[in-house]
Amino acid sequence: MKIYKIAAIPGDGIGKEVVPAGQKVLEALAAGCRDFAFEFEDFGWGGDYFRAHGAMMPEDGLDALRGKDAILFGSAGDPHIPDHVTLWGLRLKICQGFDQYANVRPTRILPGIDAPLKRCGPDDLNWVIVRENTEGEYAGVGGRAHQGHPIEVATDLSIMTRAGVERIIRFAFRLAQSRPRRQLTVVTKSNAQRHAMVMWDEVAVQVAKEFPDVRWDKELVDAMTARMVNRPSSIDTVVATNLHADILSDLAAALAGSLGIAPTANLDPDRRYPSMFEPIHGSAFDIMGQGLANPVGTFWSCVMLLEHIGEAGAARRLMEAIEIVTATPALHTRDLGGDATTDEVTRAVCRQIAATAR
Numbered sequence: 001m002k003i004y005k006i007a008a009i010p011g012d013g014i015g016k017e018v019v020p021a022g023q024k025v026l027e028a029l030a031a032g033c034r035d036f037a038f039e040f041e042d043f044g045w046g047g048d049y050f051r052a053h054g055a056m057m058p059e060d061g062l063d064a065l066r067g068k069d070a071i072l073f074g075s076a077g078d079p080h081i082p083d084h085v086t087l088w089g090l091r092l093k094i095c096q097g098f099d100q101y102a103n104v105r106p107t108r109i110l111p112g113i114d115a116p117l118k119r120c121g122p123d124d125l126n127w128v129i130v131r132e133n134t135e136g137e138y139a140g141v142g143g144r145a146h147q148g149h150p151i152e153v154a155t156d157l158s159i160m161t162r163a164g165v166e167r168i169i170r171f172a173f174r175l176a177q178s179r180p181r182r183q184l185t186v187v188t189k190s191n192a193q194r195h196a197m198v199m200w201d202e203v204a205v206q207v208a209k210e211f212p213d214v215r216w217d218k219e220l221v222d223a224m225t226a227r228m229v230n231r232p233s234s235i236d237t238v239v240a241t242n243l244h245a246d247i248l249s250d251l252a253a254a255l256a257g258s259l260g261i262a263p264t265a266n267l268d269p270d271r272r273y274p275s276m277f278e279p280i281h282g283s284a285f286d287i288m289g290q291g292l293a294n295p296v297g298t299f300w301s302c303v304m305l306l307e308h309i310g311e312a313g314a315a316r317r318l319m320e321a322i323e324i325v326t327a328t329p330a331l332h333t334r335d336l337g338g339d340a341t342t343d344e345v346t347r348a349v350c351r352q353i354a355a356t357a358r
């Protein structure tokens with residue numbers, strides 16, 4: 001029997017509710033299964049760890065994660081710690097430390113979800129956004145001088161390497177090729193940003209030649225927001241820079257009905273390091289500790305985790321269980337207009353999984 005070692009990092013806020021829920025559904029899948037089991041190790045890193053130790057995670061934290069098959073992450077964010085400290089001290093430290101250069105964000109309108117676009121049927125919105133996850137606008141290069149003086153200066157330098165652009169665009173073409181429509185939109189802003197984004201466009205033209213069976217087009221990021229709203233069915237796979245895709249994927253999640261549903265995978269496609277799976281929402285302190293958190297984004301992230309470790313059958317079973325539950329209005333959490341609790345949704349998904357046990 002294969003035993004998968006999973007690191008669980010709930011982090012902050014509702015991460016502490018949705019990650020244990022994710023562990024429960026994974027355990028439910030493994031229960032009674034002769035093929036695989038999970039061995040979880042919990043890491044209490046995040047805001048509370050920062051208060052006790054002055055850092056979001058230990059200096060040698062990456063070493064503790066290195067031997068894992070995957071990481072299930074909740075969120076990092078704390079009302080009493082600046083956002084750039086929580087983000088760079090934990091999530092980005094792992095993403096960049098493990099060179100998880102492909103951030104993959106599928107978006108679909110799940111059964112039973114009331115999405116805001118009136119003219120958009122469930123089949124009209126089925127996207128995967130690929131975000132460059134290690135450089136670009138979030139390269140972390142920059143600085144401040146003359147702090148506190150009127151002549152203060154601050155810079156954030158966007159860094160794009162040809163190798164970094166090539167690998168993410170190639171990954172996106174490959175992903176597009178594996179989907180039925182074989183279609184990719186390369187998001188750019190090369191009209192205004194005339195150096196790095198022009199190189200980005202050139203690399204897209206070059207890599208596209210390796211994928212003659214993929215139809216592709218180019219869209220400016222501003223026009224892309226309008227296209228997502230007005231012509232959702234014209235989109236399938238999308239690739240964009242770190243910042244552009246960060247924004248577009250929040251819009252995508254909202255168009256699919258709720259931030260609470262959307263999943264993401266931070267992948268090292270070369271499999272040198274563990275990849276990390278997380279809901280796209282943040283710590284949502286306004287609803288923490290009340291059982292209001294929608295765990296579906298985490299469950300869908302678990303589907304991506306299972307696909308990544310090679311358990312496609314279990315991934316399918318979990319996705320089916322999720323869709324049966326979202327199709328039931330009595331099992332909607334408050335963000336979807338219902339009054340079900342995190343625990344009720346989790347138990348319902350576990351019941352569905354048990355019902356399909358082999």
Ligand code: ATP
Nearest residue numbers: 076077259260281282283284285286292293294335
């Ligand atoms: P952070 O600063 O960590 O990114 P945030 O609280 O600013 O977090 P999000 O957590 O991304 O931002 O979400 C914004 C709002 O959406 C939350 O305040 C919450 O009300 C709602 N929300 C987010 N995730 C969920 C969820 N899983 N279930 C229910 N509501 C959610």
